Amino acid sequence: MENFLTFLNSDKYITYVCSSYLICFFGLLILKISSHIKEKKVIKEYTDIKRKYES
Amino acid sequence: MNFFNLSSPNKFQKFSKRIYPWVSYGSIMFLFIGLFFSFFKSPPDYLQGESVRIMYIHVPAAWLSLQIYVVMAICSFVSLVYRHSLADIISRSCAPIGATFTFITLITGSIWGKPTWGAWWVWDARLTSELILFFIYIGHMIVSNSYEDYRKGDKNAAILTLVGIVNLPIIKWSVDWWNTLHQPASIMKLDTPSIDSEMLTPLFFMAISFFLIFLSIMLTRISTEIMVRKIEIIKSNF
Amino acid sequence: MKAKNKRLMIIISLLATFFLGCILLFLNLRENLIYFYSPTEINESKTTKTEKIRVGGMVSKGSVKRELIMRDNEKLEKINFEITDFENSVQVNYIGILPDLFKEEQGVVVEGIFKNQIFLASKVLAKHDENYMPPEIKKMQLLKDNNDGS
Structure with a gap:
């Protein structure tokens, strides 16, 4: 806790540290979400095409 | 179960469905542990002060950017020699993840460089070779998607990956071979690590978390890619 | 020789030549990268x-x-x-x-x-x-x- 408080009071470095963490997790989140969106789309396409050709 | 069965895409997909939740929740759990340690339980550096906390994401991302490339290079070799479809699929799924981690390495490194070195970017050997790695990942994504026939794209991308592996030892040992502004390795060396144990703990948890994040995204992308190929096969059969 | 083994030989020899060339190039350029x-x-x-x-x-x-x-x-x-x-x-x-x-x-x-x-x-x-x-x-x-x- 003490470490965190001194970190909050370091006005010089806090913007650098926070912006790097934010950019990092934002990038990972975008990759994760876009992978899931693509998966959903492909699953739908797959079930559609299977139904179409099997009937 | 027989481990070698995993080389069949169908078996792999079943296996991946089973381990996906564990990997996914594990990554989030370790991420929170890592964040807790990196902000609450680790001291500032004697020289760099609080900006040392950027290390806890910069270093794991940099490790992964190299590890993912190793995975891709092995897959490319297997794909060129043994024509294994799963190898192509893994390689294709890894490229965007590797590019993202390399991008994170470059950006966080840049943000770290400003308060410590006094410059956002310098053209020293370590930074330049890491930038080249980023371009190779982007090149892989472009090459593998730029052909009508995906098999042709896979083959050319595999050749690109094997050629680009020259860059890996350059990145790893650039700090020892040349005078660079970037500091030498602290952990991945023969000597004992030169990082205090209180700072090693958050780094360790963050590295596990990042690795699990990589695995979870890779599993999703692989199962997507397997289905894309199944669709292609169904289409070409009719 | 099986096609698989032939491909293995071709790829390994190509890679070996390529890496040898890279090492030579690298040793010559080393001075300029400081x-x-x-x-x-x-x-x-x-x-x-x-x-x-x-x-x-x-x-x-x-x-x-x-x-x-x-x-x-x-x-x-x-x-x-x-x-x-x-x-x-x-x-x-x-x-x-x-x-x-x-x-x-x-x-x-x-x-x-x-x-x-x-x-x-x-x-x-x-x-x-x-x-x-x-x-x-x-x-x-x-x-x-x-x-x-x-």
Whole structure:
């Protein structure tokens, strides 16, 4: 806790540290979400095409 | 179960469905542990002060950017020699993840460089070779998607990956071979690590978390890619 | 020979030739990829002294001298210091803002030109080493070193 408080009071470095963490997790989140969106789309396409050709 | 069965895409997909939740929740759990340690339980550096906390994401991302490339290079070799479809699929799924981690390495490194070195970017050997790695990942994504026939794209991308592996030892040992502004390795060396144990703990948890994040995204992308190929096969059969 | 083994041989031999070429190229280019020179290297080669170069080393203890000067109605800080690699040293002159990590007995890389044996820096970059530790432990280390020395 003490470490965190001194970190909050370091006005010089806090913007650098926070912006790097934010950019990092934002990038990972975008990759994760876009992978899931693509998966959903492909699953739908797959079930559609299977139904179409099997009937 | 027989481990070698995993080389069949169908078996792999079943296996991946089973381990996906564990990997996914594990990554989030370790991420929170890592964040807790990196902000609450680790001291500032004697020289760099609080900006040392950027290390806890910069270093794991940099490790992964190299590890993912190793995975891709092995897959490319297997794909060129043994024509294994799963190898192509893994390689294709890894490229965007590797590019993202390399991008994170470059950006966080840049943000770290400003308060410590006094410059956002310098053209020293370590930074330049890491930038080249980023371009190779982007090149892989472009090459593998730029052909009508995906098999042709896979083959050319595999050749690109094997050629680009020259860059890996350059990145790893650039700090020892040349005078660079970037500091030498602290952990991945023969000597004992030169990082205090209180700072090693958050780094360790963050590295596990990042690795699990990589695995979870890779599993999703692989199962997507397997289905894309199944669709292609169904289409070409009719 | 099976097609599979043939492909294996072709790929391995191609890669081997390619990597051999890369190693040769690399050994020749090695000199050009150095980011900075040490004061000793500067002393040995007198030729490159007119162009823009980078010199790196440790800031000598007690060598930093600061003075305020006026230029274009602006107060600027002029800093004199010495860079050393414990064999040779270079005198550096710099006008501007130093990075936070600039300290005596710390690594530094300066960019600029030589003029009358003095290095006129246009850019100063702080270099730090691979050691990370909390301030208390550094203090203890320094104390221990002092005790050992006396």
